[in-house]
Amino acid sequence: MKIALLGYGKMGQVIERIALERGHEIVLRKKSTDSFEGLEKADVAIDFSIPDAAVGNISTCLDQGVPVVSGTTGWLEHYPKMAALCEEKQGAFIYGSNFSLGVNLFFALNVQLAKMMAKFPEYKASMEEIHHTQKLDAPSGTAISLAKDIIEHSDYSSWALPGATPAKNDELLIDAQRIENVPGTHSVFYDSAVDSIEIKHTAHSREGFALGAVIAAEWLHGKSGIFTMKDVLNLS
Ligand SMILES: NC(=O)C1=CN([C@@H]2O[C@H](COP(=O)(O)OP(=O)(O)OC[C@H]3O[C@@H](n4cnc5c(N)ncnc54)[C@H](OP(=O)(O)O)[C@@H]3O)[C@@H](O)[C@H]2O)C=CC1
Numbered sequence: 001m002k003i004a005l006l007g008y009g010k011m012g013q014v015i016e017r018i019a020l021e022r023g024h025e026i027v028l029r030k031k032s033t034d035s036f037e038g039l040e041k042a043d044v045a046i047d048f049s050i051p052d053a054a055v056g057n058i059s060t061c062l063d064q065g066v067p068v069v070s071g072t073t074g075w076l077e078h079y080p081k082m083a084a085l086c087e088e089k090q091g092a093f094i095y096g097s098n099f100s101l102g103v104n105l106f107f108a109l110n111v112q113l114a115k116m117m118a119k120f121p122e123y124k125a126s127m128e129e130i131h132h133t134q135k136l137d138a139p140s141g142t143a144i145s146l147a148k149d150i151i152e153h154s155d156y157s158s159w160a161l162p163g164a165t166p167a168k169n170d171e172l173l174i175d176a177q178r179i180e181n182v183p184g185t186h187s188v189f190y191d192s193a194v195d196s197i198e199i200k201h202t203a204h205s206r207e208g209f210a211l212g213a214v215i216a217a218e219w220l221h222g223k224s225g226i227f228t229m230k231d232v233l234n235l236s
């Protein structure tokens with residue numbers, strides 16, 4: 001497959017290595033000031049860029065009829081617009097806040113636990129995510145996905161970062177920590193007066209995210225529609 005990389009930073013470079021190992025060819029490595037030259041040759045594009053660039057990159061792919069896998073986080077308020085464009089162009093699009101197999105299993109575990117804990121209001125939920133210091137967005141896209149799933153299956157009505165004012169009772173707090181060189185750690189806590197329950201996913205490197213993105217691109221090639229990693233991994 002011919003792959004266009006939109007974003008060629010920490011993730012783009014690991015994705016390139018894994019894509020080459022799996023027999024693919026890279027036809028574009030786009031950084032901030034580069035053009036889209038080469039995109040027309042691509043079977044699929046993989047966007048791991050920055051929040052402000054994601055919408056432009058995804059739109060350009062859909063306009064040019066190139067299937068697009070986006071792992072960029074921090075732009076999700078524009079997702080409905082991108083989904084509508086994909087439908088209009090009869091294109092192919094996958095967004096994932098996290099492409100690793102482990103985190104997608106963790107998402108499923110989080111839903112099961114949230115359903116169970118909803119019956120026990122003596123436990124208060126909270127979350128923590130830890131990432132490297134270059135990360136532009138907070139909380140992480142993965143943390144937002146986890147929070148949305150908890151909110152859907154509980155009485156929490158929204159998530160919030162800890163602020164100057166105390167959290168409301170129906171607010172799910174997400175503590176976002178930035179520590180040098182941490183690839184990505186997510187925890188969900190349920191605390192009562194007498195004990196605590198915790199689930200945690202720790203990425204040891206960026207390999208899992210990058211492999212998942214390449215697998216998603218291979219899966220998307222030749223399809224049309226809007227998909228998620230649940231479709232790719234056959235997790236319902
Ligand atoms: N979904 C997932 O599984 C994962 C998602 N991510 C997300 O992926 C994104 C990238 O992460 P990471 O690689 O660590 O970030 P980096 O900062 O290392 O890389 C970002 C890259 O995007 C480039 N860029 C900036 N503007 C544009 C543009 N207009 N078009 C194309 N490329 C552009 C930058 O180029 P330049 O150097 O010229 O500025 C740089 O090459 C983040 O949003 C992060 O949250 C990260 C890991 C896993």
Ligand SMILES: O=C(O)C1=N[C@H](C(=O)O)C[C@H](O)C1
Pocket residue numbers: 073097098131132135139140141142143183184185209
């Ligand atoms: O910026 C990162 O590095 C990561 N971003 C994603 C997110 O925001 O959830 C996924 C992963 O945790 C690494």
